[in-house]
Amino acid sequence: MPPTDASTDAGTNSAPGAGSGAEDTLDLRLPDELVALLGDDGPETGPRLDCDDLLDAPADWGPVTTAVGVFQLVPVRIGRDLPLITRWMNDPAVAAFWELEGPEDVTAAHLRLQLDGDGRSAPCLGVLGGVPMSYWEIYRADLDPLARHYPARPHDTGIHLLLGGVLDRGRGVGTTLLRAVADLVLDSRPTCARVVAEPDIRNTPSVSAFLRAGFRFSAELDLPDKQAALMVRDRALRNLL
Template identity: 30%
Template sequence: MTTSARRPVYTHPVDGFGTVTIAPVDPAADAALIHGWVSQERARFWGMREANLELVQEIYEDLDRRTTHHAFIVSRDGEPVGLFQTYDCAEDRVSECYEVQPGDTGVHLLIRPAQGAAEHGFSAALMTAFMAFVWSDGRTRRVVAEPDARNEKAIARLERTGFVMDAEVELPEIDLPEVYLPAKRARLAFLTAPVAR
């Protein structure tokens, strides 16, 4: 099954940009695509540069089995353009770094490498769709991000989106049979749900 053939869980038209669709990652079908993105130098902060194709598939199979963590391929007019992950902060290592509140949803985002010249407003348009998707669940009250503390581009993008930057923390190492995550210096960032009018 190709990503474009899978039924999206969310569709969001963005004026002047196109239609953004968000569909669950199919670990077997999407592993090669994801590996192609995460193995590049520009994705070094994603922490998977050394992972081979088999490991990438195993990682996303593990995520697929979880009910608290979710991974999605994001497409623009049917073309994959990013990897978006959401998670329940109370069930993640970030919970050891701050006081989790009810309705906190964590996010990770990887935008695919630019093809040709960079397109002005590309990441902003995707962020519009991502945030609309997160708020649409009716449970999220606050979005939490924890980019690598050295990732200045991601931090600047979050600030432009309206996130309030918070403390620098150390996410603890996770060493389990099914998953290994090294400790990471991260910068917490928070975005409160918009007030309904």
């Protein structure tokens, strides 16, 4: 089971416009930094992107406009991204919930389990305004061990998030991006009726961010490594919450 979500928002105010869905921005000119990220092939092939991709190719979902800037998910490449993600994992606020602190080997092993897998989990950088600032895991919750602990439905899609920069925490950025990514999932995966998450029940800022992003609290789960809050964003309710 993937690790829990790190704290997303420590504040109480949502960012302006966080209540609205992300807008399509396919006509945007991408920042040079993002073009460089997308064009860097690196030594790894990244998550599976073939026609049988279990997640409908997050790399192809494209950029969206949010209240905090233009945002895009970019597949992780270990050769390029390992130092940055390792640094984030060693932030005490992140390590308290992800439990992946330590040298680069620890983070690399976690990433390779996904990159070398069957495509059911895609690790991505969240790039905001051309700057990598968050780490995401988009995964098939119905194919994950999590499905043993709640009434999973086919194509349920899960989200894990950590915000790398301290300055991005506590001002609604996590809330805004959670809503944007949940909308990306629902727009890009027509077979998916629900986006789910399972932050540690103790991680009040994270649970609050999910609630403000249009998720609802569904249940408390007794997972092997934590007590989790099952958060659900329903396709049928996306315009109401």
